[in-house]
Structure formats: C-alpha cells, structure tokens
Amino acid sequence: MTSVDYVLGLGDDALVAAQRLAQWCARAPELEEDVALANIALDQLGAARLLLTYAGELEGAGRDEDALAYLRGDREYRNCLLVELPEPDFAVTMAKLLFLSAYQKLRYEWLAAAGDERLSAVADKARKESAYHLDHASLWTVRLGDGTPESHRRMQDAVDRLWPYTHELFEGDHAALRPQWLSLVTAVLDEATLTRPADGGWAPGGGRQGLHTEHLSYLLAELQVLHRAHPGARW
Amino acid sequence: MYGNDFAATGDAGVPASDVAATSAGRTLLEQVEDAERELRSASERSVVGDDRLQDYFDAVINADQKIEPRDWMPDPYRLGLIRQIAQHAHSEIIGMQPEGNWISRAPSLKRKAILLAKVQDEAGHGLYLYAAAETLGVSRSDLVDQLLTGRQKYSSIFNYPTLTWADVGTIGWLVDGAAIVNQVPLCRCSYGPYARAMIRICKEESFHQRQGFEILHTLAHGTPAQRAMAQDAVNRWWYPSLAMFGPPDTASTHSEQSMTWKIKRFSNDELRQRFVDMCVQQATVLGLSLPDPDLRWNAERDHYDFTQPDFHELMRVISGDGPCNRQRLEHRRRAHEEGAWVREAAAAYAAKRAAREPAGV
Amino acid sequence: MNVYDVVAAVVDPELRVVTIADLGILRDVTVDGERVTVTITPTYSGCPAMDVIRADIRQALRSAGYADPEIVTTLRPAWSTDWITDDGRSKLAAAGIAPPGPSRGPIALTLGVRCPRCGSPNTEELSRFGSTACKALWRCRACAEPFDHVKAY
Numbered sequence: 001m002t003s004v005d006y007v008l009g010l011g012d013d014a015l016v017a018a019q020r021l022a023q024w025c026a027r028a029p030e031l032e033e034d035v036a037l038a039n040i041a042l043d044q045l046g047a048a049r050l051l052l053t054y055a056g057e058l059e060g061a062g063r064d065e066d067a068l069a070y071l072r073g074d075r076e077y078r079n080c081l082l083v084e085l086p087e088p089d090f091a092v093t094m095a096k097l098l099f100l101s102a103y104q105k106l107r108y109e110w111l112a113a114a115g116d117e118r119l120s121a122v123a124d125k126a127r128k129e130s131a132y133h134l135d136h137a138s139l140w141t142v143r144l145g146d147g148t149p150e151s152h153r154r155m156q157d158a159v160d161r162l163w164p165y166t167h168e169l170f171e172g173d174h175a176a177l178r179p180q181w182l183s184l185v186t187a188v189l190d191e192a193t194l195t196r197p198a199d200g201g202w203a204p205g206g207g208r209q210g211l212h213t214e215h216l217s218y219l220l221a222e223l224q225v226l227h228r229a230h231p232g233a234r235w
Numbered sequence: 236m237y238g239n240d241f242a243a244t245g246d247a248g249v250p251a252s253d254v255a256a257t258s259a260g261r262t263l264l265e266q267v268e269d270a271e272r273e274l275r276s277a278s279e280r281s282v283v284g285d286d287r288l289q290d291y292f293d294a295v296i297n298a299d300q301k302i303e304p305r306d307w308m309p310d311p312y313r314l315g316l317i318r319q320i321a322q323h324a325h326s327e328i329i330g331m332q333p334e335g336n337w338i339s340r341a342p343s344l345k346r347k348a349i350l351l352a353k354v355q356d357e358a359g360h361g362l363y364l365y366a367a368a369e370t371l372g373v374s375r376s377d378l379v380d381q382l383l384t385g386r387q388k389y390s391s392i393f394n395y396p397t398l399t400w401a402d403v404g405t406i407g408w409l410v411d412g413a414a415i416v417n418q419v420p421l422c423r424c425s426y427g428p429y430a431r432a433m434i435r436i437c438k439e440e441s442f443h444q445r446q447g448f449e450i451l452h453t454l455a456h457g458t459p460a461q462r463a464m465a466q467d468a469v470n471r472w473w474y475p476s477l478a479m480f481g482p483p484d485t486a487s488t489h490s491e492q493s494m495t496w497k498i499k500r501f502s503n504d505e506l507r508q509r510f511v512d513m514c515v516q517q518a519t520v521l522g523l524s525l526p527d528p529d530l531r532w533n534a535e536r537d538h539y540d541f542t543q544p545d546f547h548e549l550m551r552v553i554s555g556d557g558p559c560n561r562q563r564l565e566h567r568r569r570a571h572e573e574g575a576w577v578r579e580a581a582a583a584y585a586a587k588r589a590a591r592e593p594a595g596v
Numbered sequence: 597m598n599v600y601d602v603v604a605a606v607v608d609p610e611l612r613v614v615t616i617a618d619l620g621i622l623r624d625v626t627v628d629g630e631r632v633t634v635t636i637t638p639t640y641s642g643c644p645a646m647d648v649i650r651a652d653i654r655q656a657l658r659s660a661g662y663a664d665p666e667i668v669t670t671l672r673p674a675w676s677t678d679w680i681t682d683d684g685r686s687k688l689a690a691a692g693i694a695p696p697g698p699s700r701g702p703i704a705l706t707l708g709v710r711c712p713r714c715g716s717p718n719t720e721e722l723s724r725f726g727s728t729a730c731k732a733l734w735r736c737r738a739c740a741e742p743f744d745h746v747k748a749y
Contacts, residue, residue, distance in 0.1 A: 015344075018347075019339060022338045022339060022347075022351055023339065025331065025335045025338055025351070025354050025355075026328075026331040026332050026335040026354070026358075026566070026570070027566070027569075027570040027573075028570070028574065029570075029573070029574025029575075029577035029578055030574060030577070030578055031328065031358055031361055031362055031365075032362065033574075033577075034331070034355075034358040035355055035358045035359050035362065038351055038352075038354060038355035038358065039355060041351055042348060042351050042352055042355065045344065045347060045348050045351065046348065048344070049344050049345075049348070052344075065344050066343050066344060069344055070342075070343075089573075090574070090577050142584070143580055143581050143584040144577070144580050144584075146584055146587065147579070147580025147581065147583045147584045148576070148579055148580050148583045150576050150579075150580070151576055151577065151579070151580030151583075154576070222339050222340060223339060223340065225340055226340045226341075226342045226400055227342045227343070230342070230458060230460060230461065232458075233342075233457055233458050233460075233461055234453060234457055235342040235343040235345075235346055235450075235453060235457075
C-alpha cells in the first residue's frame with residue numbers, strides 16, 4: 001500500500017520545482033529559454049497535479065489538488081530541500097534541473113514498473129518528460145561548463161553549492177538508485193569539464209519529514225496568498 | 236475569433252450562441268479560415284506581369300496575391316513591414332510581463348497551468364514573428380536592440396499594471412480580443428510570411444482568449460469580492476483597450492499607403508467600432524458592465540454609439556509616460572544584461588565545437 | 597452521425613486544423629444504453645487544453661442528443677506522436693506545420709524536416725521549443741519561411 005506521504009513527496013517535488021522554474025518567465029537569458037523553461041515548468045506542474053490528486057484520494061479526507069497545494073503550511077510539505085532553494089542565477093537553475101531531472105527520471109522509471117497501478121501510469125507518462133528535461137539541463141551544463149571562464153566558474157560554483165542537497169534524494173528505499181544517478185550526472189559533468197564534488201561531507205535533509213529550509217515558507221506565501229485571501233471561493 | 240468563437244458551452248456554463256458575435260455573418264475564426272483558403276488559392280494563380288520589377292510588384296498586389304521573401308519589393312514596403320512585424324514581436328515579448336506577474340500567485344493549479352501555457356505561447360509567437368521579420372533582411376538582435384534602446388515601440392496597452400487576478404481574465408477578454416480584431420484582417424496581408432504568421436497566431440490566441448473569458452466569467456459569478464474584483468478590472472482596462480486601435484482616422488499617419496499595399500485593410504475607427512459591437516453582448520453574458528454611460532445601440536448606424544478613449548492619454552503613454560513604461564523596459568533590459576554571460580557561453584561553446592569538428596560534418 | 601463520429605469530429609482547440617481523433621487523443625467511445633463513456637489521453641501531463649477538450653466533447657455530444665457523458669482520462673498507454681494518424685499528418689502539413697517522424701525511445705532524433713511550404717529538405721531548427729509544448733520552431737533555408745514542426749515524441 002502506497003503511503004500518502006510518499007506520493008506527496010513526489011508531487012511536492014514537482015510543484016515546488018514548477019514554482020521556481022516559472023520565476024524565469026519573461027526574464028530568461030534568451031527568448032528560446034523563456035519558452036523552454038516555461039515548458040518544463042508546465043510538465044512539472046502537470047505531474048504535480050496528477051500526483052496531488054492521487055495523494056488526496058489515498059488520504060480519503062476529501063482534499064483535492066488545490067486543497068493540498070494551497071492550504072498546507074511548510075511543515076506539511078514533503079518535497080526535498082533541493083527544489084526549494086532559491087535560484088540566484090541561471091547556472092544554479094541548470095544544476096538543479098540536472099540533479100532533479102536525473103533523479104526524477106530514475107524514480108519514475110522505477111515506479112512505472114512497480115506495483116501501484118495508478119502511480120505507475122503517472123510515472124510512465126512523466127518519465128518521458130523527465131528524459132527531455134535531463135537532456136535540456138545536460139545541454140546547458142555542458143555549454144556553461146565548457147563555455148567561457150566566467151560561465152565555467154558559475155557552473156562549478158552551482159554544482160558545488162547544490163551537491164550536498166542531492167544526498168537527501170536517496171534516503172531510505174531509494175538508496176539503490178544513487179549509483180545510477182551518479183553515472184548519469186558524472187557523464188554530464190565530465191563532458192562539461194566540471195569537477196564532481198566529493199561525497200562524505202555535509203548532507204542536509206529533513207524535507208520528507210516537513211523540516212525545510214527558511215526559503216520554502218516564502219515560496220508558499222507567494223503561491224498561496226490569493227487562494228487563502230478568498231476562503232472557499234471557486235476560480 | 237478572439238472572444239467570440241465560443242462555439243461550445245464550457246464547464247463555466249458560458250452560453251454559446253450569445254457570444255458568437257459575427258462580422259458580415261462570419262465569426263472571426265471563420266474569417267481566419269477564409270483568409271487561409273484565399274492564401275492557398277492565390278498561390279495557385281499566376282500573374283502575367285511586365286518585366287519591370289515595380290510593375291510586377293503592383294500586379295501581384297492588385298491580383299491579391301502574396302509577396303514572398305525572395306521577391307523584389309519597394310524599400311518603403313519592406314521598411315514599413317519590418318517596423319510593423321517588429322512592433323508586433325516586441326508586443327508579444329513585453330506582453331509576457333503583465334501576465335507573467337500573476338503566474339506565481341494564480342489561485343488554482345489549473346489556472347496556473349493555463350496562464351503559464353499562455354505566457355509561453357506569447358514567447359513562442361515572439362520567436363515566430365522575429366523569424367518572419369528576418370525574412371525581410373533584418374536580424375533579430377538588431378530588432379531587440381531597437382526595442383531596448385526605445386527606437387521601436389510595443390503596444391502601449393502593456394504599460395498598464397495588472398493589479399489583481401481579475402486583470403489576467405480581463406486581458407484575455409478585452410486586450411486579446413482587441414488584438415485579434417486587429418489581427419484578423421492581417422491574415423490577408425499582402426506579405427506571405429506575415430499573413431501566414433497571423434493565421435497561425437490568431438488560431439492559437441483564440442484558445443487562450445477563450446480561457447481568459449472563462450476566468451472572468453467564473454469571477455463574475457463567484458463571491459461578492461470576486462465579482463467586485465472583476466468589475467474593477469473591466470473598468471480599468473476598457474478605455475485602454477479601445478485605445479489599442481490607435482488614433483482616430485482623422486489623425487492616423489501611416490494608414491493610406493498601408494491600405495494601398497494591402498498590409499492594412501480597415502481603418503482604426505472601423506476596427507474599434509467592430510470591437511465595441513462585439514464586446515457589448517459579451518459583457519451581458521459575463522454579467523459585467525462597461526464603464527460608458529453613453530454606450531447605446533444606434534439603429535440608424537446599425538452600430539453601438541460609444542465614448543472614445545482619451546487620445547491624449549494614449550499619446551502620453553506612447554511617448555513614454557504611462558504607468559509602467561519605465562518598469563517594462565527596465566525589466567527587459569535587466570533580463571537581457573543578466574543573460575549576457577549565458578549567451579556568451581553558448582556562443583563560445585558553439586565556436587569550440589565547430590573548431591573541434593572536422594569540416595563538413 | 598454515430599456517436600463515435602460525433603466525438604471524433606471535435607477539433608483540437610489549439611491546433612484547430614486536426615481533430616482529437618487525428619491526434620490520437622481520443623482512445624475510446626462506448627455506449628451503454630443512454631450512457632456514453634469517452635476515454636481520452638493527454639499529450640503531455642501538463643497539457644492545459646485537456647479541460648477545454650472535455651468541455652467541447654460534452655458540448656458536441658449534447659448537441660447530438662446525448663446528455664451527460666462520462667469522460668475518462670487514461671494515461672496508459674502513454675501518448676506519443678506515433679498516435680497521430682496519417683490523415684492528421686496530412687492536415688498538419690497542409691496547414692504549414694511539419695508533421696513528426698516516427699519516435700524512437702524517450703528522445704527521438706529529428707532527421708530531415710522538410711519545409712511544409714516549398715518541400716525543401718534544406719531546413720534548420722531555430723528553437724527546440726515552440727509556442728506550444730509539442731512544437732519546435734524551424735526555418736527553411738531555401739524559401740526563408742519560418743514554420744512549426746511537431747516534434748517526434
């Protein structure tokens with residue numbers, strides 16, 4: 001039996017990632033990238049809606065996707081810390097997308113073949129989209145890593161800064177996916193002439209238990225402000 | 236189309252027939268399709284012309300055929316088109332800002348997805364239009380530069396702020412509605428790539444416009460606070476939307492030549508009247524009022540009489556003193572500057588790759 | 597018109613030149629007494645046109661005298677561009693949109709996209725993502741026309 005928290009974890013990852021990616025809308029480095037990032041955000045949002053709807057049904061308390069997205073506080077969110085971190089520049093966004101999409105792709109592939117029929121259908125659909133996101137993030141990681149000295153510095157900095165947060169992705173049942181993830185990500189970093197950070201250092205976690213960074217509450221404040229201002233309204 | 240092709244009763248319960256405004260018995264979307272058919276049949280006819288280029292050009296225009304990128308065209312025709320297509324592309328790009336402003340706060344996940352898709356669509360239309368302009372021998376980077384330095388304009392409507400969620404619906408209904416009334420005749424414009432761009436863009440925009448109308452319909456039939464929010468937004472956007480058709484015919488400068496060249500096919504005032512006639516019945520369906528005490532049916536003219544927008548205000552906004560001119564351009568410039576290192580990296584990487592790969596691969 | 601044909605004739609609200617049957621979004625229509633059940637599938641998980649498509653199906657059935665259909669959304673088998681019918685492909689091409697080639701694996705290679713206007717294979721990709729998720733923007737080097745290409749997916 002799939003637990004509500006498990007599905008919420010997947011759905012919240014996708015929702016928070018969508019919210020961050022959408023912040024690039026109308027401010028991307030080039031017009032093509034405005035389109036691409038909006039597109040990826042839309043995929044994440046689509047997966048989040050399917051997953052949150054399912055989580056609500058599993059829970060059986062009558063909460064739909066909007067009740068779960070708009071009326072939970074940060075302590076009730078189950079996303080990993082990686083997705084909620086701010087994105088001060090494009091290199092951070094691409095490093096995040098690389099780490100996240102490689103992880104989502106593996107996890108969705110695994111779920112597509114696993115026993116929960118409903119979750120497996122969602123995952124079967126989402127894994128194709130994740131492969132596309134991974135491809136996009138890989139292209140940019142390589143371009144930035146092997147571009148100019150400045151872009152190399154920024155990309156390496158982003159990889160170093162985010163690396164500790166990738167350990168949380170493989171907590172518990174998913175530890176077995178980490179070697180595959182490492183081989184996906186390492187191949188891209190190598191091609192990008194970037195150095196893969198060493199493991200064994202700081203490994204923050206807690207997102208799956210609702211213990212987040214200070215950033216999530218601000219993100220949710222923005223996401224939820226209008227919905228919460230009109231209790232019970234239809235939109 | 237754009238606002239009146241509500242062929243179906245949506246989940247919001249929008250009655251179909253009431254909104255199917257027509258012009259000469261054809262809905263706007265049908266007019267787009269007519270233009271598409273015409274365009275195809277035009278390409279099958281041939282023009283018997285003189286050897287002289289100007290005569291050939293005139294013959295093509297007179298025969299309602301299309302000028303294509305490789306054809307000779309007079310410089311003023313080329314320059315006029317570049318200006319118009321570029322302004323259109325810039326409007327799509329700047330227009331992402333007022334709506335993008337509400338993506339992060341959209342009140343339901345469904346609305347968030349629809350709005351995100353719409354803003355993505357605008358960026359896509361911008362790309363498409365810049366590519367259409369490039370067929371006339373300019374580069375996109377030059378055009379972007381002209382936008383950033385204020386030498387080329389974008390639609391003045393985007394210099395107004397989106398203060399509430401209802402503004403998003405109202406932009407869909409009124410602003411996109413006005414844009415499409417303007418654009419439908421351009422589907423028959425004499426320059427092939429622009430005409431084809433307009434056909435595609437009108438079709439895609441009709442979809443988003445329908446969803447904007449739905450937002451407003453839901454608000455207008457929601458809580459008292461939502462209803463008030465919707466009416467307030469319509470009150471603020473009505474006159475700026477009317478001003479989107481440009482100055483009155485008596486004061487418009489570019490019109491006559493554009494008409495001869497079949498770039499423009501109706502005057503500003505004709506299009507404005509068409510838009511007003513269309514909106515009145517749609518406002519009834521929404522249950523919202525238009526902020527014009529003098530709006531009434533004139534049986535003699537077979538049109539609605541209405542109050543003209545404040546053209547002095549329009550001139551002020553066009554010249555740079557609207558509520559958001561500075562904000563919109565600063566935003567675009569900042570995005571462009573902050574993205575410079577990324578574009579440089581992409582160019583540097585592409586150059587390295589080209590150098591690494593043997594020629595001909 | 598039988599009930600399947602009524603539903604199959606619903607046009608895609610974004611592309612407009614193809615129906616939901618052409619696109620392979622329509623999976624099944626069954627009738628049990630008075631009750632019509634329509635099964636559809638999304639192209640992409642986040643496709644915002646799905647709500648509109650549902651509304652249009654409902655309206656089409658209502659006009660044909662079938663009240664209150666049930667509309668089921670299935671995710672399996674997952675949609676790919678291989679579901680677009682030959683008829684759908686011709687309609688896209690006629691509207692100036694280059695149809696997709698066959699999809700292979702999770703990321704399809706795009707090999708030789710022909711200009712839908714002049715037929716030249718001398719084309720280039722301008723942007724991997726176009727105005728909607730399913731399209732990329734291309735340009736013909738021969739006739740200069742920018743055009744949309746539905747990506748193999």
